Amino acid sequence: MTTADGVTVPRTSPRPNAALTGGPISEGRRRRRRAENIRGWVYCLPFLIAFGLFLIWPTIYGLWMSFTGTSLAGTKTGFVGLANWTEALGDANVWTSLANTAVFTVLSSIPLVLIAMGLAILVNVGLPGQWFWRLAFFLPFLLASTVVSKFWNWMYNPQLGLVNTVLGWFGITGPAWLQDPSTAMISVVITTVWWTIGFNFLLYLAALQNIPDQLYEAASLDGAGRWRKFRSITVPQLAPTTVLVLVLQLLSSLKVFDQIYQMTSGGPGGDTRPVLLYIYEVGFTGYRLGYASAISYIFFFMIIIVSLAYMVISSRRSVKA
Amino acid sequence: MTRRSMLQGLGGLGALGATGSLAACGSAGAQGVGDLAYWHLLSGPDGVTMTELVDGYTATDGAPGVKQTVLAWGAPYYTKLAMASSGGRAPDLAVMHAARVPGYAPGGLLDEWDLDLLGEFGVKKEDFPELIWDKMVVDDKLTCIALDSHPFVLYYNTDIADAAGVLGSDGLLLPTNTPEDFRELALELGAKSPSGYGLSWGYLGDGSNQWRMFSTYYTQLGGTIELPEGGTMQYQEELVVQTAEWILSLIDGEVGNPGNDGGTAISEFATGSTGAFYGGVWESGSYRNEGVPFDMTVIPGVFGEPAAYADSHSFVLPHQSSPDEAKRRSVHEMVAYLLKNSISWAGAGHIPAYSPVVQDPAYAKLIPQSHYADAIDHLVYDPPAWFTGSGSDFHTYFGNDMQNVWARRTSPLEGWNAFVARINDLLAKPSPM
Numbered sequence: 001m002t003t004a005d006g007v008t009v010p011r012t013s014p015r016p017n018a019a020l021t022g023g024p025i026s027e028g029r030r031r032r033r034r035a036e037n038i039r040g041w042v043y044c045l046p047f048l049i050a051f052g053l054f055l056i057w058p059t060i061y062g063l064w065m066s067f068t069g070t071s072l073a074g075t076k077t078g079f080v081g082l083a084n085w086t087e088a089l090g091d092a093n094v095w096t097s098l099a100n101t102a103v104f105t106v107l108s109s110i111p112l113v114l115i116a117m118g119l120a121i122l123v124n125v126g127l128p129g130q131w132f133w134r135l136a137f138f139l140p141f142l143l144a145s146t147v148v149s150k151f152w153n154w155m156y157n158p159q160l161g162l163v164n165t166v167l168g169w170f171g172i173t174g175p176a177w178l179q180d181p182s183t184a185m186i187s188v189v190i191t192t193v194w195w196t197i198g199f200n201f202l203l204y205l206a207a208l209q210n211i212p213d214q215l216y217e218a219a220s221l222d223g224a225g226r227w228r229k230f231r232s233i234t235v236p237q238l239a240p241t242t243v244l245v246l247v248l249q250l251l252s253s254l255k256v257f258d259q260i261y262q263m264t265s266g267g268p269g270g271d272t273r274p275v276l277l278y279i280y281e282v283g284f285t286g287y288r289l290g291y292a293s294a295i296s297y298i299f300f301f302m303i304i305i306v307s308l309a310y311m312v313i314s315s316r317r318s319v320k321a
Numbered sequence: 322m323t324r325r326s327m328l329q330g331l332g333g334l335g336a337l338g339a340t341g342s343l344a345a346c347g348s349a350g351a352q353g354v355g356d357l358a359y360w361h362l363l364s365g366p367d368g369v370t371m372t373e374l375v376d377g378y379t380a381t382d383g384a385p386g387v388k389q390t391v392l393a394w395g396a397p398y399y400t401k402l403a404m405a406s407s408g409g410r411a412p413d414l415a416v417m418h419a420a421r422v423p424g425y426a427p428g429g430l431l432d433e434w435d436l437d438l439l440g441e442f443g444v445k446k447e448d449f450p451e452l453i454w455d456k457m458v459v460d461d462k463l464t465c466i467a468l469d470s471h472p473f474v475l476y477y478n479t480d481i482a483d484a485a486g487v488l489g490s491d492g493l494l495l496p497t498n499t500p501e502d503f504r505e506l507a508l509e510l511g512a513k514s515p516s517g518y519g520l521s522w523g524y525l526g527d528g529s530n531q532w533r534m535f536s537t538y539y540t541q542l543g544g545t546i547e548l549p550e551g552g553t554m555q556y557q558e559e560l561v562v563q564t565a566e567w568i569l570s571l572i573d574g575e576v577g578n579p580g581n582d583g584g585t586a587i588s589e590f591a592t593g594s595t596g597a598f599y600g601g602v603w604e605s606g607s608y609r610n611e612g613v614p615f616d617m618t619v620i621p622g623v624f625g626e627p628a629a630y631a632d633s634h635s636f637v638l639p640h641q642s643s644p645d646e647a648k649r650r651s652v653h654e655m656v657a658y659l660l661k662n663s664i665s666w667a668g669a670g671h672i673p674a675y676s677p678v679v680q681d682p683a684y685a686k687l688i689p690q691s692h693y694a695d696a697i698d699h700l701v702y703d704p705p706a707w708f709t710g711s712g713s714d715f716h717t718y719f720g721n722d723m724q725n726v727w728a729r730r731t732s733p734l735e736g737w738n739a740f741v742a743r744i745n746d747l748l749a750k751p752s753p754m
Contacts, residue, residue, distance in 0.1 A: 071753035072400065073428045074407025158525065159578070159585040176580050179525040179724060267526060269721045269739070285396040285714055287403065287753035 066293035073287050084294035094295055096270060097278040098302070100185070104260075104274060105253040107189045112249050113242065115193065116200035121234070123201075124208045134205070141198035149262035152191040153178065156263075178264050181271045188260055188272055195259070196252070200245045207241035208234070254303060275299050354385040354647045357655065360402065361416035362394040363634070366606045367669050374665060378658045385651050395712040399425075402639060406430040411639030414652045419456040419467055419633035420703040421710030426459040428754035432638040434463040435653060442657035444675070452700045453633060453674050465635035466656055468663060469671035472629035472696040473533040475621070476590060476598040476605075477510070479614045484513040485596065493692065497621045500567065507576045510596025516589060520577035522599040523586030524727050528720020529712065530583060531727065532703075533630045534599060535719070537620055539564040540628035540701045548706040550752055554744045558734070565726055565733030567624075572727065580728065590615075602670035602693070617689040619696045629696040632703070632711045633674060672697055707752045718743045 066084055069077030088094050123133045140148070155162040156177035164174035177187040211234065219229050257276045260266060266273030266281075273281075275295070283292030363371045368391055375387050390412065392398045399421060405411045407430065417425070425431050436446065444466075446454060453467045475494075482488050487495050487506050497503040511519030524531045539546075544560035572579045578589070590598035591611040598604075599620070608615055619627050636656050638649070659666075663673035664683060667690050673679055685691050703709040719740055726736035 069751075069753075072407070073403045073425075073430060073754050077751070154584075157582065157585065158580050159582075160588065176525055176582075176728070179580075179582070179728065181725070181730070264526065265717065267528075267721050268724050281714065284400045286708070286747075287400075288750075 062293045063297060065290050066297050068290045069288075070290040070293075071287045072284065072289050080290070084291045085298075087291065088294045088298055091295075093270065093273075093278055094275070094298070097266075097273045097275040098299065100270075100272060101254060101256065101274040101276070101299075103185060104189065104256050104272075105250060107185065108192050108253045108256075109246065109249045111189075111193050112197055112200055112253075113245055116197050116245065117204050117238065117242070119197070119201050120204035120208055121230075123205060134202075137201045138198035140195050143195065145195075145258035146262060148191060148195045149259050152187075153263055156187055179268050181268050184264055184268055184272045188263055191259060191263065192253075192256070200249065203241055203245055204238065207238050211237045354645075354651050356386040356388045357414060357648060357651060358390065358412035359387050359414045360390045360392060360405075360412040360639075362392055362398045363416065364391055364394065367603070370665055370669050374659050374662055375655075377662060378655050381658065384655070385648075387655070396714075399712070403430060406639040409640065409642035411641050413638075413641075413648050414655070415637050415639050416468070416634050417465060417637045418711035419453075419465055419635040420705075421713065422456070422465045422635065422637065423459050423705035424707035424710065424713075424752075424754055425637075426462070426464045427707075427752075430640050430754070431464050432640050432644065434466055434638065435649075436463055438650065438653045439466070439657055442654050444657045444660055448660075448676050449674055450676060450697045450700075452697065456633060456702055457635065465637045466660070467633040467635040467674035468659065469666060469674050470631045470633045470697060470700055471602050471671045472619070472631035472693070472700060473537055473599065473601055474617050474619060474629065474693050474696065476600060476608065476615050476617050478514075478590070478593055478596055479616050480593070481510055481513050481596040482616075485509040493616065494618050497623060500570075500623045503621055503623045504570070504576060507571070507597065511576060514594060514596045516578075516594040518577050518589070518594075519596045520571055520599065521581060521586040521589045521595040521597065522572060522577060523581040523583035524572075524720075525580060525582035525724065526720070527583045528718070528724075529716040530600075531723055532716045532719045533601070534568055535564055535723070536630040536701055536703075537628050538567055538624065540630070541622055541624040541626065543625060546704040548704050548709070548744065548748060550706070550748060552748060554741050554748065556741075558737075561737050562733050565723075565737070568727065569729070569733075602672070605670035605689070606668075615689070617693045619693050619699060622699075627699045628701050629699045631696065631700040634671070635674075706748075707754045708747050714747075715744070 067079055067081060069080045069084075071077075119133075119137055123130055123137070127133055154160070158164055158174070158176035158179070161174075161177075163177065167174040175183050177183050215233050215237070216229055219233060224232070255276060256274050257280070260272050260274055261277055261280075264272045266277050276299075279292045279295050279299070282295065283289050286292075359375070361371065372389065375389060378384055379387055392401060399417075402411075402415055402417070403425070406425075422431070439445075449457065449467065453470060457463060457465050457467055459465075477494055479488070479492075482494060487509055489495050495506065497506050507519035509519070511517055522530075522534060524534070539560060542560045542563060544557050544564065545555075547555040549555070571577050572581075577595075578585070581589070586598060587600070587604065587607070589595045591608060591613055593613050602617070605615075605617065619629055621627060636659075638644075638652065660673075660675040661678070663675055663678050664681065667673050667678070667684060667687055670690065672690070672694055673684075678684060679694055679697070684694070703711075703713070703715065706715070709715040722740040722743070723736045725731040726733050
């Protein structure tokens, strides 16, 4: 420990005069502190065991597996070096599914942030029956992904579905939404936006209600109009929430799996297959756990690179500010 | 799967849960053999029928209890079975699709059946049709015991067919031997169908159903497919194109709806708005419940001998590190019982694999079952490989690449070549089994 004037004092004596008061007290204190430490660790133990068993160990074991030919069917071909990794880097399906994940993330994150903010602002301006809008926007989020997928599948059904029936009233022949390569991904995105927007909406609504009224009052006194107040008060005040929502959204969009597996199983022709679905296919229906692990790690490293880039950019920006 | 059969499946699952626990109670006092653990993928009406059969067995003298575990059909089922078997703590008995067995067996995931022991319970090699027996033996070992075969067939609405004048004096669909004849017949059906379509075939988003249709006509044309490990896929390109063009002519917007998914095709036929429907025999239960007047036939051989794409539910012994002799004996006894009583299994549309049941006069009285029983002479299974069979990646990939062909977005050869490239990728890698 280093004090302000640069004198180094022993760690065990928190105060400079501790040495003067003699050994026994500091000895007792040390013992008590150790007991407290042990108690603390014991309280943490259940969590640490679960954390180690279900997160740390699988992460390490997965990395090891990526260097082996481990198969789900139990046949082990042992250490294969970098074979899985080089195969994965040369596998076109890895790259197309990574691209699909990226496309899905971009297409879904933007509306999930902007529309959520828009809905929250609309509800917050004092629409009558606020509880109803809050409920209506949040309710879909409570549904299980299976339920959401099933009924959107029926709505997108090319012959019997609601979407094409409604389009038919206007004389438009709708496409086979989930089976047409040009509409499949966007259809899944629309479903996802409808399903998960409630969560972001709620975060924004809470943030809006935390903006002090005085700010708006003061601005009004200065003659600011609605748009001016929105731009100069609401948006900046929401900035921390926007960062939070965006980060949470990117993370959840990157790990998209359920609704795509259930709605298109990655089709048509692999056009909606995200990388996690490909990993699942390779590992669990193709039995090649070793290879699947290698792809998982490639995806993992890419997320780390993106996160680092984000951190560097945002820290540089805050330095400038 | 229709919504109706889903609901029935849920009901069936409830019933299974109940009987499972009852069986567990009943067997506590039985002579030492513990409950048999039995995994299968039969839900819906099939699950109910299976439960009745199993209950029949457990009621016989000295039978142990049977604990059924029903898992969803498709890839996850096989994943779980493989994991259980590789861990050596597998169930005592499981159901697999026969076409998937060749992929499983070489890896040591399945134990061998004892034909002598089955013989003791009255089941012999001669009791199975040749095409099915061939599927049961893998690498000279009796690896699975087929319960049935469930071919891909043609359903037709008897009222519409009658109105169109395409029924013979025996009340059956008139035979058609050439593509032109068949098209003519389909158009006549369409003329009398409310939707104007003679045929219904659902393919969107359903790789398996696309493969069933393709495999049926490709085989009729004499096409074959081989999947040598470490090599490349062997096939006849000319016949592939011919098959694809023929299928396209059936969904040209004149004979059939050009953009059906499975659910739509089923509902078209179930509501009596189309004349005929291509589908697996397992849909027959739903149609009977709907009350639509229908009959079924083997898909006519318009290019030569008829062919019926099929798979078989079959019994396997998942590998156990130290199998219990008494349990193994009970399992043989149980399977023999199920085979001999599979007449009730025929109710669901499947053709029992155990010939004495099909040859029994009682089976001839089952209609429409007896009208397509000749399919057992024309069965075509998936080409053997570790990645083929019902619900396999092979079907998924076929659907992924060929759907664009059926939807007229790419040419047949373009779609096919993309599919072949993916299969060749799989062949190039060592089998993980």
